[in-house]
Structures are given as structure tokens and as C-alpha cells.
Amino acid sequence: MKLYKNLVNSVAATVQEIFIKNRYADKALEKVFKQNPQWGSRDRRFVAEGVYDIVRNFRLYSELADSQTNFWFITAVWLVVKKVEIPDWQEFKHVDVPYILAHQESLKTNVPLYESYPDWLWELGCNELGEETWLKQAVAMNEQASVFLRVNALKTNKQKLSEALLADKIETSSVENVENALRLSKRENVFQTKTFKEGWFEVQDAGSQLISEFLDPKTNDLVIDACAGAGGKSLHLSALMKNKGKVISLDIEAWKLEELKKRAKRAGASNIETRVIEPDQTINKLHNKATKLLLDVPCSGLGVLKRNPDAKWKLTAETIERTKKIQESILSDYSKMLSTGGLMVYSTCSILPSENQHQVSTFLNNNANFELLKDSTLLPSEGFDGFYMALLKKTS
Numbered sequence: 001m002k003l004y005k006n007l008v009n010s011v012a013a014t015v016q017e018i019f020i021k022n023r024y025a026d027k028a029l030e031k032v033f034k035q036n037p038q039w040g041s042r043d044r045r046f047v048a049e050g051v052y053d054i055v056r057n058f059r060l061y062s063e064l065a066d067s068q069t070n071f072w073f074i075t076a077v078w079l080v081v082k083k084v085e086i087p088d089w090q091e092f093k094h095v096d097v098p099y100i101l102a103h104q105e106s107l108k109t110n111v112p113l114y115e116s117y118p119d120w121l122w123e124l125g126c127n128e129l130g131e132e133t134w135l136k137q138a139v140a141m142n143e144q145a146s147v148f149l150r151v152n153a154l155k156t157n158k159q160k161l162s163e164a165l166l167a168d169k170i171e172t173s174s175v176e177n178v179e180n181a182l183r184l185s186k187r188e189n190v191f192q193t194k195t196f197k198e199g200w201f202e203v204q205d206a207g208s209q210l211i212s213e214f215l216d217p218k219t220n221d222l223v224i225d226a227c228a229g230a231g232g233k234s235l236h237l238s239a240l241m242k243n244k245g246k247v248i249s250l251d252i253e254a255w256k257l258e259e260l261k262k263r264a265k266r267a268g269a270s271n272i273e274t275r276v277i278e279p280d281q282t283i284n285k286l287h288n289k290a291t292k293l294l295l296d297v298p299c300s301g302l303g304v305l306k307r308n309p310d311a312k313w314k315l316t317a318e319t320i321e322r323t324k325k326i327q328e329s330i331l332s333d334y335s336k337m338l339s340t341g342g343l344m345v346y347s348t349c350s351i352l353p354s355e356n357q358h359q360v361s362t363f364l365n366n367n368a369n370f371e372l373l374k375d376s377t378l379l380p381s382e383g384f385d386g387f388y389m390a391l392l393k394k395t396s
Contacts (some may be wrong), residue, residue: 003079003087007043010036011050011078012071018055018310020069025055025310045187049144054078056142056309059116063107064100111135115142120317125302128352133379137351140381145306147187148384150204151180153239154268156195158182164195179213180239181206199266204232205307207384208349212236214376214389215345217292219244224290226250226334227297231260231272237294238269247272248290250282286337293338297327299348299355303378303386324355331363335370338394343373347389351379356388369396 010032017028029048033039039047054061054074062068064077072091079086080100086092107114112122115138125134149172151161162172162182170188175181183206190196190203212233217223217240225234228249237247249272251257257274264272275282300320301311331346338344346363348355356377364370375390 001084003084004043005089007046008050008075008079009072010047011054012075014047014051015054015058015074016071018051019058019071019313022314025051025308041189044189050075050078052144052309053082055313057081057116058313059113059118060104060107061116063113064103115139117312121312121315124317124320124352128354136381137379137386140379141302141305141386142309143306145205145385146383147184147190148175148204148206148209149182149184149190149201150209150236151182151201152199152235152267153180154243155198156200161195161200164200165190165193168193168195175206178206178209181209197266199268202232202235202263202267204236205304205385207378207387208232209236210376210378211296211345211347211387211389212240212294214347214391215292215294215343217241217245217247221245221291222248222289223292223294224248224250224286224337225294225296226337227295227330228257228260228274229253229296230256231263233294233296234260234272235263235267235269238264238267238272241271243269243271245271248286249274250277252277283333283337288337288339290337291339291342293335293342293344294347295330295334295344296347297330298323299327299350300352301349303349303351303380303388306380306385320352320355324359327355327359328362331359332366335363335367335394340394340396342394344370344392344394345389346392347387349385349387351377351386351388356390360390360392364392370394 014028014032017023018025029051033044061074061077065073067073076092076095077100080097086095112119117138151158158174165172171185172182175183217237219241223237225247228234228251231249234247234249249260254276257276260274300315300323301308305312335344346360364372370392373391373393378384378387380386
């Protein structure tokens with residue numbers, strides 16, 4: 001592999017943006033790509049993969065570099081670990097390849113450091129999941145995430161979309177047990193394709209797609225997506241309902257719902273209504289209205305670290321505790337929107353029982369008029385992102 005100084009410098013500078021200026025990795029990459037429109041797909045892939053790999057393994061690489069702020073040297077360590085030949089550049093003159101590799105080997109006994117997790121998070125994972133299960137998930141979450149598409153059944157089907165993408169030299173494969181999911185054979189910029197612009201698909205993890213299916217909405221349902229955000233699941237619910245019935249998408253952020261409107265127009269989803277949540281008004285007006293209710297609540301995001309590796313450096317134990325209180329409040333307050341006999345899904349993109357099963361148990365203890373029908377946990381080691389979903393029924 002021939003290295004180009006401008007690309008290596010962009011990797012180092014982007015990592016610096018993430019750790020010094022506290023930018024999100026995807027936004028930092030978006031910025032550097034806009035600044036370098038002349039880059040081809042290979043250049044963009046080199047920078048993106050380099051940045052994400054360094055962010056995932058930042059604790060290990062900064063330990064090997066003996067610095068948390070010399071981002072050029074940390075980038076050099078990344079190249080050494082990846083067995084890339086170090087060029088004879090002035091910036092790399094102090095890179096001691098045999099020492100770095102020997103030091104890396106010696107750190108294998110310090111598992112949290114070697115796998116690059118903060119000690120507090122490692123301890124939390126072990127306590128909640130058990131050491132063996134947590135280790136398996138921690139290793140899996142350091143792998144690069146696959147890219148999944150959700151076929152928009154309002155406009156096409158798996159076979160037609162797969163064939164259309166293949167004509168653009170984008171290869172996909174079907175995903176077992178996920179009705180409308182396709183997996184990209186390799187990472188591609190699918191957003192420039194004609195099929196995306198015409199609303200044939202959305203980029204959505206296959207595990208996330210299972211959440212809307214878990215709710216099993218019907219064509220005559222009034223479904224409320226109470227934490228809709230930019231609407232990935234609202235769009236899926238609309239497709240499952242064949243554009244019939246009604247989906248009311250709620251969120252506290254108006255700009256997210258504006259993004260949902262644009263996506264719904266592209267997708268041809270006309271049964272979605274958006275409402276910004278106004279304190280003491282919006283939820284109260286919808287009491288006992290929904291036949292189906294989706295509560296995809298804010299969470300730690302520990303199940304999606306493959307996709308958002310910088311989260312493990314931005315998270316704190318205090319943040320998780322605050323988030324759990326928000327989850328409990330949403331369950332208690334928003335569940336009132338469900339009509340008697342209606343079904344509700346509580347879901348997170350976390351793998352911590354304290355955000356998942358424990359929250360459902362607490363809710364059921366406080367609400368005798370609900371019963372748990374079934375629940376499911378998807379673990380990152382199983383191939384998708386990590387999710388939890390529980391299906392509950394309001395009995396009276």
C-alpha cells in the first residue's frame with residue numbers, strides 16, 4: 001500500500017478534531033470530505049477506515065504511542081499495528097516498529113486496555129452481563145459494522161432493488177430472517193444512487209428493522225412512534241402498514257421531524273403525521289388513542305458502538321444513570337397514549353439489562369394493567385447491532 005502524506009495527515013487531523021474538539025466522528029469525517037471534494041472513493045475509504053479504527057482502539061494506540069495528544073504518532077502506531085510499511089518521512093523518523101509490536105504483545109494481559117475500553121465501562125459491562133458475555137460483546141463491538149439497507153416495500157422489492165444496485169456495480173446479499181434487509185458486500189456511497197434518490201431504500205441496521213416488525217402494525221392501526229427522531233422506524237412502520245392507517249411521529253426536536261418529512265416524501269409514505277412534543281399538551285391529548293405504540297427510548301447506545309465508536313469515550317456513568325431516569329419517565333408517561341387492548345414495544349439500542357429488562361420489570365410492577373407478551377435481545381456478537389425489544393399489552 002502506497003501512503004500519501006495528505007491522506008495520513010487528514011486521518012491524524014480528523015482524530016484530533018474528535019478528541020480535542022469533541023466532535024462526533026461522522027461529523028468530523030463529513031467535514032474533511034467536504035474540504036477535499038477531489039478525493040476518490042479509495043482515498044475516502046482510507047481516511048474513514050483509519051479514523052474509525054483509531055477511535056475504536058484509541059486507548060491501546062495512545063498507550064503504544066505514549067501520548068494522547070500526538071495524533072501523528074498515534075496514526076503511525078495504527079499503521080504499524082495494521083502491518084503497513086512506514087515511509088521514510090520526517091514525521092515518522094522516531095517510529096520504532098519492533099518496540100511498538102513487542103509492547104502491543106505485552107499489553108494483552110490488560111484486557112480493558114488491549115480492547116480499548118474505559119475501566120469504568122468494562123467493569124459495568126462485566127457486572128451487568130457477566131465477564132464472558134461482556135468480553136464477547138466488547139470484542140465484537142470493535143469490529144467494523146456491516147452496512148444494511150431496508151428495502152422500501154412501498155416502491156419496490158428485494159430482487160428489483162438488488163438488480164438495480166448491481167447495475168451500479170453495488171453488490172448486496174439477502175439477510176436471513178429480516179424480511180426487507182439487504183447487506184452491502186462492501187462499503188459504498190449508496191446515497192448518490194438513483195434508487196436512493198427515488199426512495200427505494202433507507203440505510204438501516206437489520207437489527208433495527210426487527211423492532212418495527214416486532215410491533216407488527218396492521219393497515220387499520222393508529223400507531224404512535226413516540227421518540228421518532230428523524231424517522232427511520234416511522235418510515236418502516238408506514239411501509240409495513242402499506243401506507244394505510246395512521247402513524248403519528250412525535251419528538252421533542254422539530255428539526256428532526258422536518259428531516260422525517262423530507263424522507264417520507266422521498267419514500268412515498270403519506271400516512272405519517274409529525275407533531276413536536278409540547279410539555280403537558282401533546283401526550284395528554286393522545287391519551288388512550290394508539291392501538292400500537294413504539295417507545296424507542298433514549299439510551300446509552302452501547303449496542304451500536306460498532307457504528308459509533310466515539311461514544312465509548314464520550315459516555316460517562318453519570319450520563320447512563322440520567323438516561324435510565326428518562327427511560328423510566330417515558331415508559332410511565334407515554335404508555336398512557338395506548339388504548340385498552342393495544343400493544344406497545346419498548347426498545348433500546350443498549351445491551352445493558354439495567355436499561356432493558358429491569359426497566360420493563362419496574363414498569364410492570366407499577367402498572368398492573370400491562371402484561372409482557374415477549375421480549376428479545378440482539379447482541380453485537382450475533383452480527384447486527386445490539387438491541388432490546390419488549391412487547392407489552394395494555395389489558396385494562
